[in-house]
Amino acid sequence: MKQLSQAWQEFLGLPRQNKMGVGVLFFFVFVFGFLGTVFYVRMKGPRETAPQKIPFVEEGPSLASLSLVPKNQSLKMGDTFLVTINFKTGDNRVDTVDAVLTFDPEVLVAEEISEGMFFAEYPIKKIEDGKVYLTGTIGAGDKQTGGAKGEGALASVTFKALKTGSVNVSLDQASLVAVKGEDVLGETKGAVFEIY
Numbered sequence: 001m002k003q004l005s006q007a008w009q010e011f012l013g014l015p016r017q018n019k020m021g022v023g024v025l026f027f028f029v030f031v032f033g034f035l036g037t038v039f040y041v042r043m044k045g046p047r048e049t050a051p052q053k054i055p056f057v058e059e060g061p062s063l064a065s066l067s068l069v070p071k072n073q074s075l076k077m078g079d080t081f082l083v084t085i086n087f088k089t090g091d092n093r094v095d096t097v098d099a100v101l102t103f104d105p106e107v108l109v110a111e112e113i114s115e116g117m118f119f120a121e122y123p124i125k126k127i128e129d130g131k132v133y134l135t136g137t138i139g140a141g142d143k144q145t146g147g148a149k150g151e152g153a154l155a156s157v158t159f160k161a162l163k164t165g166s167v168n169v170s171l172d173q174a175s176l177v178a179v180k181g182e183d184v185l186g187e188t189k190g191a192v193f194e195i196y
Helices: 002-013 016-044 140-144
Strands: 064-069 072-075 080-088 094-102 108-115 121-128 131-137 151-161 165-178 185-189 191-195
Touching (some): 165 185
Antiparallel strands (some): 080 151
């Protein structure tokens, strides 16, 4: 610190012309240092990085599905309500949909089955103790065009709530059969009803 103070005192003691010369010298050193740094950075350019590899994920065909609507609901004992069995064929063409609805017959009773509009024929449509059996098939015209594709309602089932409690309505032994004969069903979604 003493040396710096002593150097400053010596600088102040210099004649005015020498002070200006030293000031100009420092100015040019600063300007050329700054310009040199900018020039160096521009000439070098941005730092190159290796290109990032983006993983390729091949999308498979969208899966076929069966689901119940509504998926949950609160009801009073004695209420009558509708459950619709919806399906999506995904990327597949299908000719048959099978579904078995299973429920607790002490809590619910299935009263009626209403066919959906998507399938031309319903060779199986019956209600047994705690189960509803359904099969929908396409018509002859759709078989000639390679099966049906899309989404819609297989059927709707009218239920009546017999007593209080929580009851699951599940889709068991379900299948969406493609025209090639394989089952293309990917997932099923049941429903839960709270009766009070």
